[in-house]
Amino acid sequence: MTDHHHHPNGECDTTGRHGMLLFGAGPVYLSHLPMYHCPHHFQVLLEAELPAGALDTLTADRARHGDGQYTFDPDPFPIAELEPGSDGVPARTTLTGTVFRGHFERGGTPIVKGVPVTVRVVWFRDLEEAAASGDGLPYLCFGRGEQVFLAHELTTRPNFDQVLAVRFVPGTVRTQVGHPLDDDVAELRFARAQPVSFGRDDGVDRRLHDGEVATGLFRLTRSPSAARGFSVGVEVERELYLEIDELA
Template structure:
């Protein structure tokens, strides 16, 4: 069991049904508007060495709580999910075992391990339906940042609700989620020809053909905290369709960062476990 002070997620228990040892209290960031996403809060230590993005379903009463509540922690203006321990391997879309379809736990204001003592959850015993596996990556706990890596992000969402998640590779690193928008007039096909980029068309593109995250690199930037994307900055995205229809394999578009949803450094850049 690892402590609650930025050094590890709590209630990690081995399980006879989890032979590779991925069972734990896998805390997750909660974010989104029309569509709700969960992002696992990763670390370079077993069993939390996974970068996972999920599109989830919540009952309407829980969604209403998320819409209406006001954040009480100025330094942590986000919500997190504290689940009943489960094997992370059950979220692997390429896994050989049973695929998990739901997770249960509490939703809290701020970081689930750093909230004020006695602060009640926003919602208890919430059953979260897993609608889509957006990204599942197992991190190499022995990987080290080389200093010459290129800054990369994972792009996901729908046309009217897009996000970039920093692609985590080697220690030290950082966990970052940005809300972004497609810059009007910048969408082109692979030949550089302009594409219609009105809100309806862009949303249709993403809903029908971009079901998993796209990895994009930010040219000319090294993969470190000081060079991360910030609000109002623009990046060039080359997006590949998950299930392309005939004649359509993706498109290029500029993405502008509108706001930083989440940034965590110490759990990925502190002392190695």
């Protein structure tokens, strides 16, 4: 993904080959593989609906090869069209492309082509407008059903792109000042990504790792019992993706 597109007036044409990590099941999610240059300077998380046939092929392939890394290579499109518009123009809701086992640019194998995908934006940010983190190690938490994921929130460069499958630890929900809450962690599911921070410096050497249990602070999110902001224990089950070099 090294293509650069600029209009004559210097503005970025965001049309490009915007490869995405594909993960989860019921629902499936897509995470744009970003860089800090045009047209890829966007962190985008999408909830995706694949046609039944494509989803069956993906499920069967995962059963045969193990639930390793999968990516989605959409036909070129302007990624800025996914941004929810403040001018009343609806965001783009469909993409078409190829599902790969493995990384689509690093020897991956196409398993189903020409897949029309319906998408809903979970998170969208132009990295040219991202500020440095001032609130610990920042992640974005999202998920529905039995699934919960963290994506490292990208700020200024250098940075790293990381996606994790996680679980909330029962009995650990507390107010921001530490008082226990009776909230059921099974109710902590977010249709849109919620910022969560961990009490350490931001940096790839301080990132969350497989098997780690850490306390996440949701400063801006209400708990199911309507507490304004809360903390909860988060256990990392598996790292699904890590990219450092492209964001150096």
